[in-house]
Amino acid sequence: GPKVLQIPSHQIIDMGQMVTLNCDPVSNHLYFYWYKQILGQQMEFLVNFYNGKVMEKSKLFKDQFSVERPDGSYFTLKIQPTALEDSAVYFCASSLGLASAETLYFGSGTRLTVL
Amino acid sequence: AQSVTQPDARVTVSEGASLQLRCKYSYSGTPYLFWYVQYQRQGLQLLLKYYSGDPVVQGVNGFEAEFSKSDSSFHLRKASVHWSDSAVYFCAARGQGGSAKLIFGEGTKLTVSS
Numbered sequence: 001g002p003k004v005l006q007i008p009s010h011q012i013i014d015m016g017q018m019v020t021l022n023c024d025p026v027s028n029h030l031y032f033y034w035y036k037q038i039l040g041q042q043m044e045f046l047v048n049f050y051n052g053k054v055m056e057k058s059k060l061f062k063d064q065f066s067v068e069r070p071d072g073s074y075f076t077l078k079i080q081p082t083a084l085e086d087s088a089v090y091f092c093a094s095s096l097g098l099a100s101a102e103t104l105y106f107g108s109g110t111r112l113t114v115l
Numbered sequence: 116a117q118s119v120t121q122p123d124a125r126v127t128v129s130e131g132a133s134l135q136l137r138c139k140y141s142y143s144g145t146p147y148l149f150w151y152v153q154y155q156r157q158g159l160q161l162l163l164k165y166y167s168g169d170p171v172v173q174g175v176n177g178f179e180a181e182f183s184k185s186d187s188s189f190h191l192r193k194a195s196v197h198w199s200d201s202a203v204y205f206c207a208a209r210g211q212g213g214s215a216k217l218i219f220g221e222g223t224k225l226t227v228s229s
Binding site: 001003004006009033035041042043044045048056058091093103104105106107108109 | 119149151156157158159160161164205216217218219220221222
């Protein structure tokens with residue numbers, strides 16, 4: 001089936017540094033999402049993105065977070081500066097449409113460790 | 116507040132036995148409901164989804180789920196599990212208003228023993 005690729009699978013950085021998480025969504029999909037999962041907790045919605053703009057974001061999407069998809073390439077999540085509480089697994093997803101019944105296709109996640 | 120709850124963090128069943136993984140939701144109105152599975156080191160894969168009609172929906176690999184409005188539940192079932200079904204299973208819900216937000220349960224880690 002359709003695949004979403006996330007690169008890298010694991011990233012370790014020092015607190016205060018910038019990090020960019022990359023996502024290669026399904027090729028004809030138009031809507032893109034990031035979710036965050038802290039170890040042992042639920043996966044939580046961060047943001048969704050369409051046509052170059054953030055459509056909806058949660059309280060977890062702090063001012064230090066930003067997303068973009070320049071020129072139809074990777075869909076990225078940038079955190080600048082990082083904090084200890086940003087340590088989590090970040091899942092990217094994409095979908096063809098935005099209808100509530102639409103299927104989201106997820107990547108395997110990037111485990112971010114902030115030291 | 117909208118929520119999805121999976122009361123069982125871990126479930127262990129023997130190969131060939133039947134399986135039920137529980138999911139309860141709390142939503143105003145009836146949400147769209149999903150079950151995803153995550154095999155080790157892979158992304159989440161959709162097993163099945165419900166949005167209307169027959170409350171029993173069939174999914175891939177012999178899985179099915181039953182929607183119950185009275186019980187606010189969407190339990191996942193399989194008649195006979197295989198060792199390859201060992202994975203983490205997530206129940207999720209999305210409101211009918213077109214919101215992008217998919218709300219997940221905590222996940223249930225299934226171990227199938229031989």
